[in-house]
Amino acid sequence: MSRIERAEVFVASPGRNFVTLRITTSDGVTGLGDATLNGRELAVAAYLRDHLVPLLIGRDPARIEDMWQYLYKGAYWRRGPVTMTAISAVDTALWDIKGKVAGLPLYQLLGGRSRDGVTVYAHASGTDVPSLLDDVARFLDLGYGAVRAQAAVPDVGGTYGVRKGEGIYEPASTALPDEQPWDTEAYLGFAPTYLEAVRERFGFGFHLLHDVHHRLTPIEAARFGKRVEECRLFWMEDPTPAENQEAFRLIRQHTTTPIAVGEVLSSIWDVQQLITEQLIDYVRTTVVHAGGITHLRRIFDLAALYQVRTGSHGATDLSPVTLAAAVHLDTAVPNFGIQEYMPHAQETLDVFHSGVRFADGMLVPSEEPGLGVEYDAEAAARFPYEPRYLPVARRLDGSVHDW
Ligand SMILES: O=NC(=O)[C@@H](O)[C@H](O)[C@H](O)CO
Ligand SMILES: [Co+2]
Numbered sequence: 001m002s003r004i005e006r007a008e009v010f011v012a013s014p015g016r017n018f019v020t021l022r023i024t025t026s027d028g029v030t031g032l033g034d035a036t037l038n039g040r041e042l043a044v045a046a047y048l049r050d051h052l053v054p055l056l057i058g059r060d061p062a063r064i065e066d067m068w069q070y071l072y073k074g075a076y077w078r079r080g081p082v083t084m085t086a087i088s089a090v091d092t093a094l095w096d097i098k099g100k101v102a103g104l105p106l107y108q109l110l111g112g113r114s115r116d117g118v119t120v121y122a123h124a125s126g127t128d129v130p131s132l133l134d135d136v137a138r139f140l141d142l143g144y145g146a147v148r149a150q151a152a153v154p155d156v157g158g159t160y161g162v163r164k165g166e167g168i169y170e171p172a173s174t175a176l177p178d179e180q181p182w183d184t185e186a187y188l189g190f191a192p193t194y195l196e197a198v199r200e201r202f203g204f205g206f207h208l209l210h211d212v213h214h215r216l217t218p219i220e221a222a223r224f225g226k227r228v229e230e231c232r233l234f235w236m237e238d239p240t241p242a243e244n245q246e247a248f249r250l251i252r253q254h255t256t257t258p259i260a261v262g263e264v265l266s267s268i269w270d271v272q273q274l275i276t277e278q279l280i281d282y283v284r285t286t287v288v289h290a291g292g293i294t295h296l297r298r299i300f301d302l303a304a305l306y307q308v309r310t311g312s313h314g315a316t317d318l319s320p321v322t323l324a325a326a327v328h329l330d331t332a333v334p335n336f337g338i339q340e341y342m343p344h345a346q347e348t349l350d351v352f353h354s355g356v357r358f359a360d361g362m363l364v365p366s367e368e369p370g371l372g373v374e375y376d377a378e379a380a381a382r383f384p385y386e387p388r389y390l391p392v393a394r395r396l397d398g399s400v401h402d403w
Contacts, residue, residue, distance in 0.1 A: 002027045004061050007053045011045050012380035015345030017388055018319045019045050020375055021089040025061050031096035032375055033089030034288040037081055038172050038317040039390040047086040064094045068294045084266035084291050091292025092325050099370030107365050110332035117362030118330040120341035121146035121209055125162045129194050133201050145361040146207035146338055151194045156183045160213040168316055168345055172388040182393040182401045188224060195231045207234035214238045214402040218250040225255030235260040235282055241402055248279035263313035266290050268299045275308050282311030282337045288322040300333050309337030316342045320352035324371045327356050327363045351380045
């Protein structure tokens, strides 16, 4: 019987920091897992190298569910992004191996194709309304049927989601946390105007999304959601921090603007009330942070019972391994909603060779066995890890706010 013979943890920075797990079996079959946790990468690398890799060697790679239970229950300490990202990486690598052993692309092991392609949304942003509108036009011209719009709030530096100049939006860009000012009233007065300007200019023939990024209180989020109802958003994302899941009842009482939550959450229990009380419309948990394919399927199946659809996080700080796994899962699940898609930098794609393809506003998975991603460790070694932190937001009085 095949055994896990080697488990290597690679920390490298091709385009940006990534942590990648590669498991190799006694039959020479390899599987990849993404273990990247933006701003806390080394914690997950250590969790894997020091605590999980010694447990993997010699175990049966085919026993994916058993491995998940063994690592989850065996930790004793429950949940949390570091533990769940480490478990996610092992789980994803074992699914990659299982696909290769079966000679099937992963989506075939997950129930087969449920749709022709995985609809994605692009990230349009601008330092002001005109540049935002130009960016929206650019993505519509590229064939996207869904676009997220974020614009800098005047006189409030460092608004979330706004690129600095050309290139890819990369929030973790400083060796120490960049402290950025935040003014809720300025945002509440400005954001609805640019979302209206987008509809004014481009109409309603595409999905418009917006990420509030945890910045509002429940009543402020209710006010925002109500104010933008005429924009017919596909969703407003992370309107308020979700540790207190019942806070969303207040938002729900006031507005029909759809709600998406989950990218910072890492287990089914963290979204259980949001789903079972239908407090959200899309669940954004991911392969890399919410327990891999095994656990994410559970979350998506629970969501399906309550007509909650998927809308997984897909920023560039989730590696091409996660994107490939997400597209396989998105291809198969019945309650797919939409997939976030930020194209990775070429430097990243020169290290992660992925078979995922974009066409007509959708992604399609590789037909190669497993995930369809190969990792070039030698090439990656040319890009050493660099300490990078996500920003910290501070209100105008200097107190810390949610970034
Ligand atoms: O919806 N997407 C997002 O909110 C992302 O841009 C997150 O801020 C980053 O992935 C954090 O590392
Ligand atoms: Co977000």
